[in-house]
Amino acid sequence: MEQQVNDIKPAxxxxxxxxxxxxxxxGKWRIPIIWHISIAKTIRYNELKRSIPGITNIMLTRSLQALEEHGLVKRVEYNKIPPHVEYSLTEVCEELLPALRIINEWGKKIP
Structure with missing residues (x-):
């Protein structure tokens, strides 16, 4: 009986x-993060945080990690003194930018 339930696939x-x-x-923060990185091309963590009012360190870190896991953001760590990290968009994410521009223009038109 249990096997029959598992065999039923939704349409x-x-x-x-x-x-x-x-x-x-x-989510609330991922598109603004993508947008600000696209403007800067390459941006450091603190610069990105300053450019997005209201975002916390935890949310910025989690959002960047998620975007990196999905292959949308590239993180480059420089082991200089002082050490720093820079973020940029991947080619896959660059393909998304025209759609975001269209949504941006559409958003300006709606009441």
Missing amino acids: YCEICPVLHSLEIIG
Whole structure:
């Protein structure tokens, strides 16, 4: 009996690409992070934090880690004195920027 329940597949088996994309870039902070990195091209952690009002260190760190795990942000660590880290967008994320620009323009038009 239990095997029969596990064999039943929902009609919607595959993940919708739009929903999958929104899971990756959704949330309060990820798009602003992507946007500010795209403007700067390469940016240090503290510069990024200053450019996004209201974000905490924990949320910035977690969001950057998630974006890095999904291959959207590249983190380069420099072992100089003083040590520092720089963030930039990957080519995959660069492909997202035209869509964000369109959404930006659309957002300006809606009441």
